[in-house]
Amino acid sequence: MSCCDHELPVSRRGWLTRVVQAGGAALLAPSLADLFVQSARGQQAGARTAKKHLVLVWLAGGPSQFETFDPKPGTPAGGPTGALPTDVPGWSFSEHLPLLRDRAGQLAVLRTLRSTEGSHARATDLLHFGYTPTPALALPTIGSIVAHQIGDPDHPLPPFVQVDGMVGSSGYLGVDVSPFVVRDPNKPIENLTYRRGVDATRLDRRERLRAVLEAGFAAGGGGHEAKKHDTLRARARRLMDTELVTAFELAEEPDAVRDGYGRGSFGQGMLLARRLVERGVAAVEVTLRGWDTHLDNFITSPKLCRELDQALSALIDELRARSLHEDTLIVCLGEFGRSPTINANAGRDHWPSNQCVLFSGGGVRGGQVLGATDETGEHVVGAPATVADLFATIAASVGVDGSKDLTGSGTRPMNLIDPAGKPIRELFKA
Numbered sequence: 001m002s003c004c005d006h007e008l009p010v011s012r013r014g015w016l017t018r019v020v021q022a023g024g025a026a027l028l029a030p031s032l033a034d035l036f037v038q039s040a041r042g043q044q045a046g047a048r049t050a051k052k053h054l055v056l057v058w059l060a061g062g063p064s065q066f067e068t069f070d071p072k073p074g075t076p077a078g079g080p081t082g083a084l085p086t087d088v089p090g091w092s093f094s095e096h097l098p099l100l101r102d103r104a105g106q107l108a109v110l111r112t113l114r115s116t117e118g119s120h121a122r123a124t125d126l127l128h129f130g131y132t133p134t135p136a137l138a139l140p141t142i143g144s145i146v147a148h149q150i151g152d153p154d155h156p157l158p159p160f161v162q163v164d165g166m167v168g169s170s171g172y173l174g175v176d177v178s179p180f181v182v183r184d185p186n187k188p189i190e191n192l193t194y195r196r197g198v199d200a201t202r203l204d205r206r207e208r209l210r211a212v213l214e215a216g217f218a219a220g221g222g223g224h225e226a227k228k229h230d231t232l233r234a235r236a237r238r239l240m241d242t243e244l245v246t247a248f249e250l251a252e253e254p255d256a257v258r259d260g261y262g263r264g265s266f267g268q269g270m271l272l273a274r275r276l277v278e279r280g281v282a283a284v285e286v287t288l289r290g291w292d293t294h295l296d297n298f299i300t301s302p303k304l305c306r307e308l309d310q311a312l313s314a315l316i317d318e319l320r321a322r323s324l325h326e327d328t329l330i331v332c333l334g335e336f337g338r339s340p341t342i343n344a345n346a347g348r349d350h351w352p353s354n355q356c357v358l359f360s361g362g363g364v365r366g367g368q369v370l371g372a373t374d375e376t377g378e379h380v381v382g383a384p385a386t387v388a389d390l391f392a393t394i395a396a397s398v399g400v401d402g403s404k405d406l407t408g409s410g411t412r413p414m415n416l417i418d419p420a421g422k423p424i425r426e427l428f429k430a
Contacts, residue, residue, distance in 0.1 A: 050282035052398040054146045057332035061291030064338035067301040069109045069356040077340035077377045091369045096305035099313035105367045108359045112371030114384035115352035123335035128167040130391035140171035143283035147177040149400040151282035156242035160283040163269035185268040247275045261314045270311040274318050294347040329362025329397040340377040362397040365429045388421025396423040
């Protein structure tokens with residue numbers, strides 16, 4: 001070899017060959033690259049869609065049952081909040097939920113859910129994972145479980161979308177079903193368009209080059225991380241290339257429809273949930289924050305109820321109009337209820353002993369209330385429902401086999417859904 005060989009020009013092909021050889025993956029890298037591009041493009045024309053859907057409406061902070069679905073008017077516990085009767089004898093809603101009251105025939109309310117956690121963080125985890133949170137195992141949230149079990153991995157849209165989400169882990173189920181997070185549905189999603197001067201063909205070439213460069217890292221023991229990286233990039237690319245990405249463009253909707261949900265982030269998030277469900281997304285979670293009413297509960301809760309009342313009613317109406325209601329389970333709750341005692345700041349404190357859960361669609365028989373509390377709202381009459389029961393109920397509605405153990409090698413065996421839970425059969429149509 002001449003001392004001047006380094007001055008000779010090296011072609012891109014020759015340079016890549018040297019890179020691959022240096023990484024020890026000359027044969028592996030091209031196949032990885034080809035697989036990535038194929039996965040990113042996907043088989044969109046024939047993509048299947050989920051047949052069942054979950055919409056989780058998360059009321060972050062812990063909503064007061066007295067100001068929502070278990071009012072106690074005229075009692076010390078009930079405070080100044082009045083009640084609106086429904087068409088179901090003995091069943092009333094808070095005066096702050098008139099639109100939902102009018103739709104009681106499409107709703108069912110469970111008034112006796114009991115939690116074992118009284119702190120926000122642990123209660124949020126419990127009501128998303130279905131198990132007591134533990135650092136020993138990365139647990140998947142219910143949206144990821146549903147996406148994993150009934151979502152279509154070949155569908156161009158993410159199988160699980162969170163709007164202003166609280167819990168973002170897919171845990172041991174892997175990044176394939178991790179939530180696609182939309183921070184503000186009123187704003188465009190960033191980085192879903194090609195950069196100036198880059199088209200699909202050029203990006204394909206770049207991805208093949210990237211796969212070649214990463215092959216050495218994968219062959220040297222980083223295969224697991226490289227695979228996760230490839231999965232996330234393929235998901236992003238597939239979303240970039242599909243026409244279904246317009247699901248996130250709420251400006252396509254008439255102003256009257258957008259106004260009907262409410263123009264705030266929550267209302268538009270609920271509209272986005274409808275658009276995603278009708279395009280085959282398996283699980284959507286939409287968060288309405290602000291329910292931690294230790295202070296000024298009787299000012300804050302009515303404002304939040306108005307947002308919830310408008311947006312949730314609009315979602316139910318539109319799902320029914322599109323024949324999607326029966327195949328879409330809506331579950332609305334927070335991390336716990338609020339105390340029967342009104343504190344010195346005109347607020348209510350944490351109360352995990354009982355809270356309300358609203359259900360609609362998904363085979364649920366509307367026009368019913370399950371369980372009751374005494375006149376003080378402090379004690380459950382009869383047996384309470386557990387968080388495990390709630391998760392078993394969700395699984396039964398959308399078609400998830402909760403008995404499956406998918407934790408994989410190297411982790412302790414665990415069912416997707418806590419086997420201690422039993423579906424609340426009374427919720428469903430005979």
